[in-house]
């Protein structure tokens with residue numbers, strides 16, 4: 001037995017025992033087993049047996065939703081597989097997920113693994129275990145201090161993904177669709193929809209000129225940020241032919257149609273936001289590529305709903321309190337939510353609680369990102385109040401003022417709890433609470449207090 005193999009077997013023994021103890025104590029074993037394994041044996045992932053089909057789901061936005069939706073539908077169809085749904089999407093989470101479905105000696109118990117992977121951690125994961133299928137939802141600027149520029153992420157993906165990996169890519173994202181250009185590939189996308197003609201320009205567009213010849217790209221249509229279909233008027237560069245192409249979205253009937261190589265397929269729409277359509281389409285594409293039929297996917301999709309932690313509406317009397325995930329440090333994710341709110345109309349208050357975890361602990365939030373988010377979308381008659389909470393509330397106030405929002409519509413709460421009393425209930429019928437993953441517990445508390453105020457009939 002080689003020395004490093006001995007180290008692996010000693011590690012897996014310790015980790016399996018530690019996991020059993022954690023479970024006996026009723027503790028979550030989604031991160032710690034992987035962390036311990038990596039500490040004791042840094043190339044641990046490389047020693048684990050790879051399942052027959054290994055899928056990595058990555059991208060700036062939507063990877064958790066796509067991963068969870070895919071997993072739920074597979075489960076509904078009787079599949080068993082390794083999955084990091086409730087765990088972390090960095091190396092430790094992957095190791096924990098694979099370990100939980102492996103034998104005492106690291107042999108894979110399941111033939112399939114569906115793993116959500118943080119794109120930033122590719123160099124720590126891909127060299128040890130390459131996926132058979134790589135899926136990318138989209139790539140855009142995000143968490144500047146952690147991810148740097150989107151070109152940096154593209155570079156680490158292109159450098160680390162094997163030439164033999166099959167790519168499932170967003171054909172409407174020019175940055176994604178050109179990843180690993182010589183690999184086998186399948187594209188999904190949404191064709192031009194009537195709503196695209198009303199699209200408003202965003203501050204950020206991560207690709208403007210042709211990367212091959214520097215000519216400005218011409219967009220056939222631009223949906224948001226750099227997402228849409230474009231071509232270079234000078235060379236052959238441009239959006240690819242899409243294999244799974246959404247041809248219509250019916251918000252009245254809540255259904256949408258996808259054109260595939262074999263015909264047309266209609267599914268129930270899980271959410272009206274265009275990012276909801278992308279997430280659902282992405283999961284359907286992956287499920288088809290894994291061998292599921294239209295009937296299997298259709299039947300299961302009818303049982304699914306959007307995850308309540310991302311978007312949740314609670315009706316209280318004639319008012320609605322709406323929880324929305326809008327990741328902090330992510331200008332594109334926030335802009336999508338802002339545009340969605342503006343499209344909904346009504347009279348609304350927008351409570352901003354998507355402040356940053358690191359800022360809360362270390363006072364180190366880089367606020368540059370709020371100048372890349374389209375606060376201009378909130379400068380509309382239907383948004384009666386913008387209420388930022390937390391110690392950066394005045395930064396958000398300044399940003400909203402620069403977007404043209406009038407001063408009297410912005411109320412600041414240095415203490416996040418104070419947002420509750422600032423909502424003018426006589427003026428608004430929808431209250432959106434935008435939160436980050438980290439601030440969700442606080443946002444839920446605030447939601448409960450707001451509901452009490454509404455129930456008491458306060459103004």
Ligand SMILES: [Zn+2]
Pocket residue numbers: 210211212213214215232233234235236237
């Ligand atoms: Zn060109």
